[in-house]
Amino acid sequence: MGAVIAEQAPLKAEDAADLIRLLQSRQCPNCRLADADLVHANLRDADLKGARLQRANLGQARLDGADLSGADLSFTSLRGASLRGANLLGAKIYGTDLRDADLAGATLDNDALEEAHWQGAKAIATEARSHAALHNAGVEAAQNGRWPEAEHLFSEAIMRQPKEPLSWVARGIARSEQAKDDLAASDFRYAGSLFQSKGNSALSDQLRQAADTVQKRRTQTNKQPPGNGWGGHILSGMTAAAQVLAPLAIKAFVPMGLGF
Structure with a gap:
């Protein structure tokens, strides 16, 4: 034996x-x-x-x-x-x-x-997987261009911690990169409402503007092919744009380097 x-x-x-x-x-x-x-x-x-x-x-x-x-x-x-x-x-x-x-x-x-x-x-x-672990795995997938996998992981993170707006924003980016316009816009709007409830009106307004922008893309498909960096592009004016896909700190649902 x-x-x-x-x-x-x-x-x-x-x-x-x-x-x-x-x-x-x-x-x-x-x-x-x-x-x-x-x-x-x-x-x-x-x-x-x-x-x-x-x-x-x-x-x-x-x-x-x-x-x-x-x-x-x-x-x-x-x-x-x-x-x-x-x-x-x-x-x-x-x-x-x-x-x-x-x-x-x-x-x-x-x-x-x-x-x-x-x-x-x-x-x-x-x-066995915490919200932060799922979100961070989604970040890794997104950073390597694996957008469908990233979307799935952010969805699981949302199930674990539905009131964490960053995971909704991140999933919106992943969906936008796949030209899932209506779903992405919905995620951005809901994330905006969560930030509004936290007292962050400026970021909430920026997310609503992002939602409007991604939905307008249907009329611009001849100018911009689906995907191809749209997720980052539509959020380029946000204060947290460069960091929105940053990993969440272990056991503290605060993204590294963010100030909100």
Whole structure:
């Protein structure tokens, strides 16, 4: 029943004896496995409660049904790993690489992925991603020109925090870049109403003007093709235009560098 780690498994870990114990039995609660090389390891149903796995490489590992509750996964690579049904409650997920991992049925704390890398991960429970994490992922997608993905992520962020106007503005930009004129205008107007309720009349007026501008684009399609920078263009006169797609500060829904 020993695990398979590619073809050769260098016994590199904080405690080599603990690593051998894990590979032989898959039962290693509280093991000291920092820096372990466990690429492609078959650790299905492994007991790793409270294990120290900082900086370990578990890329492409099979961890379906594994108990990682309370484990320290700081800066651990789980890229492409299968974590279907895994227990990650109480795990420290700081700087953890979960990109392209399969998290179907995995149990995580609310907002557990706030400080992790999870782009491309599958089947993440909605409650595991905070508003800020979703918004910031949308920002990254937008900055790389992936507008449909950005729109989807901003929509999820809005579901988590519907009264945060910046996510409505950001989704409006993403929709404008895809020539979804009416939807973009609606987002800008609603964001304007939220800023108005916060006492920011100037920004509210600018967003209403942006909404009018994007809706007028239908009559200008011969002059300006759909997309092609319209989202930024229509907001070019706003005080916050250059920063409106800035990442939100962790645990403080204030965009970095903004003054409103």
